[in-house]
Amino acid sequence: MAFTGVVRAQDTDPENTLILELKDGPVVIKMLPDVAPKHVAQIKKLVRQKFYDGIVFHRVISGFMAQTGDPTGTGMGGSELPDIPAEFSNVRFERGTVGMARSSKPDSANSQFFIMFAPGSFLNGKYTVWGEVVAGMESVDKIERGEPPANPDKIISMRVQADLK
Template sequence: MDTKKESLVADLDPENTLIMDSTQGRVVIKLRPDLAPGHVTHIKELAREGFYDGTPFHRVIDGFMAQGGDPTGTGTGGSSKPNLKAEFSSEPHKRGTASMARSSMPDSANSQFFLCFGDCGFLDGQYTVWGEVVDGMDNVDKFKRGEPVQGPDRIEKMQVMADAE
């Protein structure tokens, strides 16, 4: 990690930062409770319960996004927790944006999320932005592509930085 990145990571709030260790390497996500407090709380609860550990990135589309957070790997699974009320904002969907996946119903987000590879402005205002990748996007770029992905990359461990071992 270069000095600029080390400084950025050191300046993050450990309670509002996720460390996602994937099969391609570490990804650091700055959480945005200012945009989506309910989603951030939910994702931290799931991470602390170990829900995301071992889950695949089942849908990875070149130039668009990598979607994960479904324990079944089918795109239809979620956690046993209730779905979330949408917290849409004007925050743009751009490279590194972490946003919640959902069905056609706005209040159907549960555990699945996606990380944008590039400008995805067509999603703005329709999906809940809850964070941004601040380090390790190069590792996300290495994820195997597909819908569904054959032999997908996985989250090995996701934890809140404040709890990191």
């Protein structure tokens, strides 16, 4: 089944849904294993290791995106897991799209990801889309801006919905 970009929170599969806790409230992310299976698998593995808990949003640009997932907070770090080969698709970068950050090398994605504040057609087909915010975008909109922000917001916790009791 191809992703159409239209998702309702009640349509999500708990095994492929993330709950991202931010200071301003929860964000529900529907992961897209049919679009980017290797990226979704790596994100889920890291989430289940509680890798993302406490990590800052180190690059937040108004009208563009909020980036996180680097334990060093500099934009240069990643996890101890291997980098992931690119899984480019025809899914467009729209408001709420979750994409994987990488270096100039297409196969260098590891743990960093970003959430789009607005459409970014210049990223289409050049970065891997692995998720879509289906609820809580108003909390994403309140993330402190900056490169890096003076007082960066942190991920309080990130969990796979199926693991929540």
